[in-house]
Amino acid sequence: MPLLAIIGAGPGLGLSLARRFGREGFTIALVSRDQAGHDVLVALLARDGIVAQGHSADVTEPASLTAALGLIERDLGPIDVLEYSPKPGANAAELAPVASTEMTVADVSPQLQYYLFGGITAIQGVLPQMRRRGSGTILVTTGASSGPVQHPPFGNIAAASGALRNWVLNLHEALRAEGVYVAHIALAAWIGKGGPDSDPDRIADQYWRLYQDRQQPELFWVDATIGQEKSD
Numbered sequence: 001m002p003l004l005a006i007i008g009a010g011p012g013l014g015l016s017l018a019r020r021f022g023r024e025g026f027t028i029a030l031v032s033r034d035q036a037g038h039d040v041l042v043a044l045l046a047r048d049g050i051v052a053q054g055h056s057a058d059v060t061e062p063a064s065l066t067a068a069l070g071l072i073e074r075d076l077g078p079i080d081v082l083e084y085s086p087k088p089g090a091n092a093a094e095l096a097p098v099a100s101t102e103m104t105v106a107d108v109s110p111q112l113q114y115y116l117f118g119g120i121t122a123i124q125g126v127l128p129q130m131r132r133r134g135s136g137t138i139l140v141t142t143g144a145s146s147g148p149v150q151h152p153p154f155g156n157i158a159a160a161s162g163a164l165r166n167w168v169l170n171l172h173e174a175l176r177a178e179g180v181y182v183a184h185i186a187l188a189a190w191i192g193k194g195g196p197d198s199d200p201d202r203i204a205d206q207y208w209r210l211y212q213d214r215q216q217p218e219l220f221w222v223d224a225t226i227g228q229e230k231s232d
Contacts, residue, residue, distance in 0.1 A: 001051070005029040005072055005079045007059065007122050008086040012191045013141075015041055016200035017083060020208050022050030029072040029079070030054045031065075032087065059086045059118030060110075069125040078133070079126045081211060084119050085141035100155030111160030115142065119164045123171070127180070134179040137211055140168045144188035148220045165218075172217040181214040188222040195225035 004021045006014050009030035018028040022045060030038045030052060038054020045052040053076060057068035073079060088095050095114060098107040123138055130136030145151040146161035171182040185207065189198045196202065203221060210216055 001025055001027045002080040003027045003029060003072075003076050003078065004081040004083065005031060005069070005126070007031045007057075007065070007082070007084045007118075009041065009054075010034075010037065010087055011041065013085065013200045013203060015044065016204035017207055018045055018050065018052060019048060020201070020204040021081065021211075022048065022052070024208070026050075026081070027076055028052040029076060031057050031068050031072075033058055059122065060113045062117070062121040065118065065121050066125055069122070073129075078129055080135070081137040081139065082122060082126050083139045083141065083207070084122050086114055086118055088114075095157075097154045098156045100152040100158070103155045103159070107156040108159050111156050112163070115157075115160040115164045116167070119167070130180045131175070131178055136180045137214070138168075138171070138180070138182045139185060139207055139210065140164065140183070141185045141187060144186045144220065144222070146184075146186055148186045148218075149188055169217055181211075183210050183216060184218045185210070186218065186220045188220070188226055190223070190226065194223040197221070197223040198225070 004026045006017055008014065009032050022028055028045060028050060030041055033056060035054060035056040042052045042054055055068040055071055057064040059065055094110040119140060142161040142165060145154040145158040146165040151158065165184050168182055168184040175182055191198055191200050206219055206221060210219060
């Protein structure tokens, strides 16, 4: 069975991705800080006949993330698809947005650990094996302020997520001839809290389409209702 590893798995988009790929015969590895949350998700997926396993790791601690990926491959086999979409945990306060005009190096450093450095650790944890096999998929998710949308109040977030986006787009170009597909997904949506396009199941369908088509370097997904609460 092919294997999907979701870094930053939670009850929203992570669960929808697990279900979408699980319906297609994938085994699922869930990675985040929240082991108790994993247990809930694994039980929910089991009701759908989907095999899943949870692993605790922190994207800002490279050793823990590398260890989790190693355990996944030991227990479940090679990772065919890696999805990276970290979510804040105990460090949520230090990841608070700071405006572009006000941000300092200290404001950007935690975001770089969270987005760019965590992304590098996760991707390099699977990329050598994918290149040796000549196959594999890497899907990286950020908010749309990473590039497609300019949102000055998220200055520190944009700086770090934009760096990750740039690297991922370059990986797409560098690896396309080797059989390894890499894509960036920029979400302009509050998942599950807006219009129909914020529905995590609907968004997960787009990830499955990217995986099947293996062509598009970036998906820019917009919930048409976003921002309306500010204009009403």
